[in-house]
Amino acid sequence: MSEHLVAVLGRGVVPADEPVIHPDDLGFARGDGCFDSARLVCDESGARVVNLDEHLDRLAVSAARMEIDGPPREAWQALVDEALAQWHVPGEGTMKFVLTRGREWYPDHGSLALLTITQKKAATVRTSAGGGQVVRGLRAVTLSTGRPSDAFAEAPWLLGGVKTLSYVVNIAAAREARRRGADDAIFVTTDGYALDGPTSGLIVVSDGVMRTAPTGATGILASVTVDEIMAAARADGMQARGELVPVGELFTADGVWLVSSSRGPSPIVELDGTPLAVDPELTARVARMAGF
């Protein structure tokens, strides 16, 4: 069994098995809230959150787009410090921040802010022999979003780019991927572009150029780790840009990765049943760019 920690703003660390959410909390009742997840590392020097500022920044952007009046940065930081001081499980974990609009029955009570820490679960991995080395990667399937790539332009009510608690389609897509014998999904648009995964960003390298789908009209979430990889690629002399990638180009790319803050970049070894190119050297380079 894995370990957990729960801390609620205004209360601090609480027993992890205590119910802390009211049935009329709008985060529960309507998925009306936002969240963010960051990688946590705990070793002999203590526990720390990787890219904490970037994740709290992204949470603040989500809250602003939803017009939720969340706590100030210092309050989050104090809650994080209190939680880290009480977390002693060696190894990797995930810190998740949740902010809801608060209670339906008592709008005056304001927003609810809490964080959880969980031990990292071992990821499902596939191995692919390439160039004499073994690469651990994922089998993926493409799943349509039912929308064109510009569906979120001028439609702020669709909450594109906001990491909301209304996340069930992402979960259902991951379930559909497993049903098809795969490990994960890549969302594609009705006009034929690859966007991202249900819980991860997407990067594609073709002819030495790194691409990731742009935020904005696509509605995809900004990814802290994708941004980190793109910046490192540029520093490393590689061209790297936000640009829509036609689905067909995934099959001819030098490499395709799904990227999340907790598991880093995972190469896609098979897409819709077709093996993809996996270059072990390039994969190791991308992993280093993400700090893994």
Add this chain to the structure above:
Amino acid sequence: MSEHLVAVLGRGVVPADEPVIHPDDLGFARGDGCFDSARLVCDESGARVVNLDEHLDRLAVSAARMEIDGPPREAWQALVDEALAQWHVPGEGTMKFVLTRGREWYPDHGSLALLTITQKKAATVRTSAGGGQVVRGLRAVTLSTGRPSDAFAEAPWLLGGVKTLSYVVNIAAAREARRRGADDAIFVTTDGYALDGPTSGLIVVSDGVMRTAPTGATGILASVTVDEIMAAARADGMQARGELVPVGELFTADGVWLVSSSRGPSPIVELDGTPLAVDPELTARVARMAGF
């Protein structure tokens, strides 16, 4: 202040102000659950739920499509009975059923099922003088879903037709409507059809024919009250059918209504700033068809 009641399966009625949900409940953490709402009427003969079986049927369909193993009907019925026995607030209310996939950290614990009762809030209404009578109705705006009308065909991961807890786009659409000075929204597709409202179904009467958008490929939710009105219309000798209605036809219709179980059919008196036809006799007839 309005009154509330909360009942949790396995515990019965609990204090309405007690937190009963864990932070890792997937309904909270991922919007991974479903719900349904029904009209409640309380008078000297006691409290009762209108169309209870139909709402529990719809909840069961939502759960099945999400592959959530919920409680049997008898368990819901017993919880409803216990809650109704303790509800003594005269007038109208709403009973809401919520079912989640359960806890992320303890998958073995199974699903969470609860219900709430809230007193009915007074709806925002506009009045429109028509034919010497005053009709209470709504001003609405059209908002795009970003999807064509067949986006949900063969895409079960998009959870079309499922009343999930991932409901935030509906809430954001209602907020956008208010921002534009309206009371409610009507979702429209990228190929130009009117679907439904964020928390209501849509019916349109033109040339004596009643139409509502079909479920299925459109992804819209089945509406218990729309079904009731359509059946009553047929029994009343009116043609009534599920059929996509082009947005432009709303402006030339004899009447357009947003329909919910708690507030019944509300005529749209203005759409995107243009007054719509409102026939007081037809509106009264539609209200009677819905049992209001």
